[in-house]
Amino acid sequence: MTTQTPTQQAIAAAGLHKAYGDKTVLDGIDIHVPTGTIFSLLGPNGAGKTTAVKILSTLIGADAGTVRVGGYDLATDPQAVRAAIGVTGQFSAVDGLITAEENMLLMADLHHLTKKEGKRTAAELLERFDLSDVAKKPAATFSGGMKRRLDIAMTLVGNPRIIFLDEPTTGLDPRARHNMWGIIRELVSDGTTVFLTTQYLEEADELADRIAVLNNGKIAAEGSAEELKRLIPGGHVRLRFTDPSAYRAAAFALREATRDDEALALQIPSDGSQRELRSILDWLDTTGVEADELTVHTPDLDDVFFALTSTQTTQTTQTKETVR
DSSP states (O other), X not given: OOOOOTTTEEXXXXXXXXXXXXXXXXXXXXXXXXXXXEEEEEOOTTSSHHHHHHHHTTSSOOSEEEEEETTEETTTOHHHHHHHEEEEOSSOOOOTTSBHHHHHHHHHHHTTOOHHHHHHHHHHHHHHTTOGGGTTSBGGGSOHHHHHHHHHHHHGGGOOSEEEEESTTTTOOXXXXXXXXXXXXXXXXXXXXXXXXXXXXHHHHHHOSEEEEEETTEEEEEEOHHHXXXXXXXXXXXXXXXXXXXXXXHHHXXXXXXXXXXXXXXXXXXXXXXXXXXXXXXXXXXXTOOOSEEEEEOOOHHHHHHHHHSHHHXXXXXXXXXXX
């Protein structure tokens, strides 16, 4: 197994703990995000996702734990961390009373850019996010998707290497959400690291290189989307036949398969891995039995999420499952 060195990790947090009174929000979690990747933190409402973002982006302090962001120690060099990051929250920071261009120039002033540099940066980012045509219009007239694009454009004024997107597509319609996904992928292709929290499991599945599920203050499981899906039982390979004799031969040989005599189909328990799929294909080749259709069914992230955040799982699972 290869490990990332601190310089290769955009975010490295260990033992993060945060409590409000007698309520523990984060209970000693570890987070590691390689540079130039998308990391997604999932969890039910109140799980502590936004608290984690606030700690990592210097907005609030942790009660315990160590954090390095962009190679800088958050405790000893918070200003350097702030210079390396951008943050876009669930609720837009866009001022609706002024124009898109004025919002951008205001952000440029906050980053101490010269007037000339600020105008150039604003123009470039407005064009990049397809907002040049509405640059002179009040942001209050924008759709939700346009406001989110402007929000991210404003975040990029300081050219951050790491961006925290806290539920960036909340409230957007499906088309606007897909457009935002394209923008996020483009950011990463340019070398930016993205830390994404979301309630949309499809979003994490589509975008994230690695996903962590936060529940009751702890990381319940972590891995790629495909790795997490294999943690949950219920995956199977379905073989369907048109020749009844081939179906009977396969059913006789594959005793562990569940039969569907009406559909001439067999359901074989499987984690959907390439190794298991190859084993089934090799068996079909060796026996000469021909299946007319082979489909692989694996649990989706919804199954993973509900299994890992259910009350029963919370009570019975004592250790974190990490897939490497």
